Amino acid sequence: MKIHFVSRYYTRWNAQKGAFNMKKYIALTLALLMSLSLMACGSKTDNGSTDADGSGDQEGSNTLVLGTSADYAPFEFMYADESGTMQYAGIDISAAQYIADEMGKKLQIENMSFDYLLTSLAKGDYDIVMAAMEATPERLASADFSDPYYTDIPPMILVKADNAAQYATLADFDGKSVGAQAATTKETVVTDQLPGANLVSLSLVTDLVNELVYGKVDAVVLDGAVAQEYAETNPDLAIAPASSELGEAQPYCIAVAKGDPKGLLPAINEAIAKMQSENKLADFITAANELSGKAVDVSADDSAA
Structure with a gap:
């Protein structure tokens, strides 16, 4: 079998004027750049929340950072709303929002290609990963997983x-x-x-x-x-x-860092149980199907507002 992998960024100063000292100019420039950087760090999710820190949940943080691969309608995808603003949607996105709400946290969504999600999770870039992901033995070696929350039809x-x-x-x-x-x-x-x-x-x-x-x-x-x-x-x-x-489908689970160092799994599993008892997934599927026709092709570097 042949396997092919395709992978996928002087000014001349007039000394006679002496209006600016070069060190002072550099300091002012750096200060301005730092200010602009802080202003740009806030990332607004599809539910309107913003967060100035792109790193994962810290103790006491009110943000749950989700890593996903938004190229997989109806589970996770992006679309342009009536104002032309890019938004996240999908079964997994709605489920993640429900879980974040149950945990009393704001949801922050980060988009990345699927093959790097667990690596970034291990580095602490995200708190959880939801991407129609099955808890295979290979993945269990590098991450822990929640109880199953959904099982798709066979491939x-x-x-x-x-x-x-x-x-x-x-x-x-x-x-x-x-x-x-x-x-x-x-x-x-x-x-x-x-x-x-x-x-x-x-x-x-x-x-x-x-x-x-x-x-x-x-x-x-x-x-x-x-x-x-x-x-x-x-x-x-x-x-x-x-x-x-083809064989039967396997259930999807939510990934957290190996060992669950932030202690997220108990609250996640509790939210999953409540979500299933309320049959919320049926609503999420309906909403995803209504929007999936608007899904747009995005790269992993794209993000919603």
């Missing part, structure tokens, strides 16, 4: 609509280029269940789908709801019949 294979019928069985993907998001369990689906295919890994799902649309890959393996979303909003794409042969 599916997205293909071009005009040749979907030719993919009746998984064996029909032998020799084909099949995409999967880097560092996700969908890579494992390709290597384990489509062993004759050539895996193409990219950091962003939006890039993978573009590769499919333009014929650079033959198929993309995605979580079921995500694949359906693309098929329903793009008439040129469809679900391959062979998708029915």
Whole structure:
């Protein structure tokens, strides 16, 4: 099997005038830059909260910092509201907001490509990670996870609509280029269940789908709801019949730093239990589906207001 990884910033002074001393000029400039930097640090989330510190939750902090990869509608994505301002939305975003509210904290959202989320979590950049993430043995080695909060429908294979019928069985993907998001369990689906295919890994799902649309890959393996979303909003794409042969979906969990040094898991699990007892996820799914048609392609460096 071939595996391809595509990765993805003198002035001349008139001494006779003596109006400014160079050291004084530098000091004033630095002071101005520091002021501007502090003003720019506040990051406004989709729920209107702001925070001047991009680091993770500190003891006594009133902010819960969420790391996510906002390229995965209907779970996490970005859209432009009526004023043209970019906002975060999705099932995971709504669930994170609910949990933050239950914990008495403001939610701050940070966007990053999926394959770097757990590394940044371990460094303390975030308090939690929610990104339609399964608690696999490999991930459990570097992070701790909450109780499950949602289980999606089984994974599916997205293909071009005009040749979907030719993919009746998984064996029909032998020799084909099949995409999967880097560092996700969908890579494992390709290597384990489509062993004759050539895996193409990219950091962003939006890039993978573009590769499919333009014929650079033959198929993309995605979580079921995500694949359906693309098929329903793009008439040129469809679900391959062979998708029915793929395995069952695994539940999604919330990641925290290994050892839960900030003691977040008890409150998170309590909020998850309450969220499920109130059937809030049904509301979150409805809201996400209503907005997902407005989802825009973003890079991991983009952020909402």
